[in-house]
Amino acid sequence: MRQLIIIGSGPAGYTAAIYAARANLAPLVIASSVEFGGELMKTTEVENYPGFVDGIMGPDLMMNMQKQAERFGAEIVYDDVTSVELAGEVKKVTLGNGDVHEALAIIYATGSAYRKLGIDDETRLSGYGVSWCATCDGAFFRQKEIAVVGGGDSAMEEATFLTRFADKVYVIHRKDSLRASKAMQDRAFNDPKIEFLFNKEVAHIYGDQLVTGVGLLDTVDGSETTLDLSGLFIAIGADPRTHLVHGQLDLTEFGTIAVDGRSSRTNLTGVFAAGDVIDPTYRQAVTAAGSGTVAALDAEHYLAGLPKELIDKATAQPVSA
Amino acid sequence: MSVAHDVTDATFADEVLNSGDTIMVDFWAEWCGPCRAVSPILDAIAAENPDKIKIVKLNVDDNPQTAMKYQITSIPAMKVFKGGELVKTIIGAKPKPAIEADLAEFLA
Numbered sequence: 001m002r003q004l005i006i007i008g009s010g011p012a013g014y015t016a017a018i019y020a021a022r023a024n025l026a027p028l029v030i031a032s033s034v035e036f037g038g039e040l041m042k043t044t045e046v047e048n049y050p051g052f053v054d055g056i057m058g059p060d061l062m063m064n065m066q067k068q069a070e071r072f073g074a075e076i077v078y079d080d081v082t083s084v085e086l087a088g089e090v091k092k093v094t095l096g097n098g099d100v101h102e103a104l105a106i107i108y109a110t111g112s113a114y115r116k117l118g119i120d121d122e123t124r125l126s127g128y129g130v131s132w133c134a135t136c137d138g139a140f141f142r143q144k145e146i147a148v149v150g151g152g153d154s155a156m157e158e159a160t161f162l163t164r165f166a167d168k169v170y171v172i173h174r175k176d177s178l179r180a181s182k183a184m185q186d187r188a189f190n191d192p193k194i195e196f197l198f199n200k201e202v203a204h205i206y207g208d209q210l211v212t213g214v215g216l217l218d219t220v221d222g223s224e225t226t227l228d229l230s231g232l233f234i235a236i237g238a239d240p241r242t243h244l245v246h247g248q249l250d251l252t253e254f255g256t257i258a259v260d261g262r263s264s265r266t267n268l269t270g271v272f273a274a275g276d277v278i279d280p281t282y283r284q285a286v287t288a289a290g291s292g293t294v295a296a297l298d299a300e301h302y303l304a305g306l307p308k309e310l311i312d313k314a315t316a317q318p319v320s321a
Numbered sequence: 322m323s324v325a326h327d328v329t330d331a332t333f334a335d336e337v338l339n340s341g342d343t344i345m346v347d348f349w350a351e352w353c354g355p356c357r358a359v360s361p362i363l364d365a366i367a368a369e370n371p372d373k374i375k376i377v378k379l380n381v382d383d384n385p386q387t388a389m390k391y392q393i394t395s396i397p398a399m400k401v402f403k404g405g406e407l408v409k410t411i412i413g414a415k416p417k418p419a420i421e422a423d424l425a426e427f428l429a
Binding site: 033034037041131137209230 | 350353362381392393413414415
């Protein structure tokens with residue numbers, strides 16, 4: 001048994017790991033098998049993370065955080081959590097390889113998952129022109145006409161990035177104004193390759209083997225049009241990843257894990273939550289990192305209040321690779 | 322990095338299409354984060370199933386002809402060839418059990 005297990009390896013999880021490791025809690029970080037490092041692993045230049053004057057590549061930033069946590073004694077396992085038992089004094093975490101790990105405290109920092117449009121053919125054509133990752137797939141659309149769906153910062157960022165490859169990038173948004181920040185909007189509006197299609201919803205995705213176009217529904221007058229495209233990048237937001245804790249942790253009306261005030265404390269003692277999984281509003285790398293700090297300090301405080309006999313039982317046994 | 326052998330536009334026909342083995346080609350690129358994540362998983366599957374499946378890598382930046390021929394629009398893309406025929410496509414980085422499930426018919 002350990003004192004602390006951290007589930008998640010984005011800015012929240014790794015920052016919590018840095019703080020907890022420095023407090024000699026020897027945390028075990030369950031980082032995921034293919035999504036370790038979180039959302040920033042799929043980005044390129046990060047320009048707004050403080051301390052990096054010239055920006056830093058998202059994957060580099062996350063690898064730095066990982067090394068920083070390991071330097072102070074955090075142990076990282078690259079597997080996926082399949083179930084959790086959070087209610088008792090000793091918490092249990094089961095992994096994809098069947099291993100069960102126990103701890104006195106848990107920090108839950110699983111972030112969020114891309115939202116789907118929820119229309120026919122979206123899944124069938126996923127990887128065949130439908131994509132959720134511009135940095136992964138953008139280069140396959142050189143000299144093509146493509147579209148980004150969404151009106152937030154990530155949609156603007158993807159559209160701007162995709163103009164490196166595509167001849168034309170449509171931005172399809174169901175409202176008449178954008179949710180994106182002023183800076184990101186201006187960058188997109190000033191890009192000659194980007195054309196905005198407001199008040200339009202993607203109703204159909206066409207294509208036999210590969211995407212050939214979309215059917216658009218006008219949200220004002222209900223008319224339908226078709227648009228020929230080779231690629232459709234979906235950036236309509238993300239939902240907090242809470243499916244493993246349903247029935248155990250209380251959620252908010254936004255679907256995020258409910259925490260007590262400005263703390264990271266969930267409804268279960270010894271269980272803390274941090275990052276995008278508790279944040280319906282700001283969802284930045286920096287706010288997630290700050291949230292991870294809060295969770296590590298809350299967990300440290302909680303563990304300090306437990307009986308010494310219990311803490312003595314919680315010695316970190318290295319996980320065999 | 323990965324232990325898998327690289328194939329190229331020049332060697333693809335010889336090493337993949339004309340091979341008697343079941344071969345999975347991992348289409349990847351340096352700049353693809355999820356490709357880096359899935360690579361060690363593919364190495365492990367190859368190591369655990371030495372007589373059943375061979376896994377090779379094709380860099381899509383260096384070998385655009387093969388990438389275009391197989392209409393790659395998303396990576397990582399893993400394509401399984403048997404007797405010169407494309408018999409299975411797996412798209413995207415997935416956990417090991419999910420990829421093993423996709424490959425079940427070849428690993429049996």
